[in-house]
Amino acid sequence: MQVSDFAQPFHADGGRVGVLFCHGFTGSPWSLLEWAKVTAGAGYRVSLPRLPGHGTSWQELNVTEWRDWYGAAEHAFLELRANCDTVFIAGLSMGCALALRLAERYPDQVAGLALVNPAVLGFPKMRALPVLHHLRASAKSIGSDIAEPGIQEQAYARTPLKAANSMMRMWVDVRACLDLVHCPLLVFRSATDHVVPAASTAFVLSHVSSDVITERILERSYHVATMDRDKEQIFTESLQFFAEHSGTTGSPGAAPQG
Template identity: 65%
Template sequence: MQVNEFAQPFQAGTAGDVGVLFLHGFTGSPWTLRDWAARTAEAGYRVSVPRLPGHGTSWRELEITDGRDWYTAAERAFLSLRAECPTVFVAGLSMGGALALRLAELHADEVAGLVLVNPALTGNPNLALLPVLKRLVRTTASIGSNIRKPDVTEHSYPRTPLRAADAMMRLWADVRARLDLVYCPILLLYSARDEVVPAVSHDIVLRQVSSEEITEVVLPDSGHVATLDYDAELIVTRTLDFLNRHSR
């Protein structure tokens, strides 16, 4: 299936000592992270932004993928970057944050740190009905482009396939079950008003990881897709500060 131009994977920066893997969210694409990654590359880091399976094409393709596919792609990109750079950080938005935590669980000695923006580890209570609803209803309305800044789009799908959403819930459960295996430093950035992922999601990170250093940053003027919103510059500056402090 043809990949939209805006959704193409992105790599930048010269190979060096420090790399940063960026992982996008559910129904999103590398587009949501491109400016963040490009600014990080300009600061001297090697960056990689893969496209997760089923994204950037059609919701019909997303419908037949699941957490194993998304994690496998994330892990493949991580190992490729790790082969080039002895130190690798992982940054993730929304479901990309869950995948970043999964990498830190399974590659604890190789992930130097995590930068999480509105990480998704749970959803609103209505999602509990998904295992039944997915057998009755194929799709629901789009969950994308929760952005306060006017005239900005995430280029997310117009429909959300319930089968894939249910797969995401199972991914969340797997990640939550092993959060105590995460030991690396974490920069946790979350929107004061996130209409997609409830605040309990970042509370789960704070309560369950074993990291000794967690830096919290509240994003006061952004919706869920904060990397494209009013606080995008704050995300970049805090990320670069975090990378600088932990890559020495």
């Protein structure tokens, strides 16, 4: 199936420090593209893959499952790791669950996580999904939860329920192993989020084993904060985070210290 122009993956060569970007459920690389380009412009090697079933049609997403999405993220991570001394992972929503799972599986290879509105828990209405996805193929869209008028995430017009149920199964897997996450965390949470409850971020922060955790509350943005009114704060503070924890001096291409 043809991939939409806005959903094309983005990659940029850079120095020996890499950043993997993981987009959210029903979204595409479009929601993280500006963040990824700003990061590449600062000298980092960047990988922003398109997850299977995304950027095409919700029907196609409905025939994929969470292991397909994780497999694509893992492949991109290992490719970055082969070309970099240090790798960070940045994510939005479900992309944060993928980032956390990578940090659980590769605890000595992930230098840090920059997470925006991480999704590992849903609102109570999602409890019906294990049954509902057998009765209905889709529900209304969860995309473009953005405070800034006129900005569109280009997410699917419908939410595929079988795929959403698979995402919930991934959350169970990720939540069970959060204590294996030891790397530094920079977490942004929107004060108003109509897609993911605040309890999701709270669960992550209370269950990881990281010694360094920084949480920022975004007062002016909704769920897709990477395209919203606080995006510049996310871009600026994440670059500071990568620089602080990369073990380099000067540019991201510098050799690690120690």
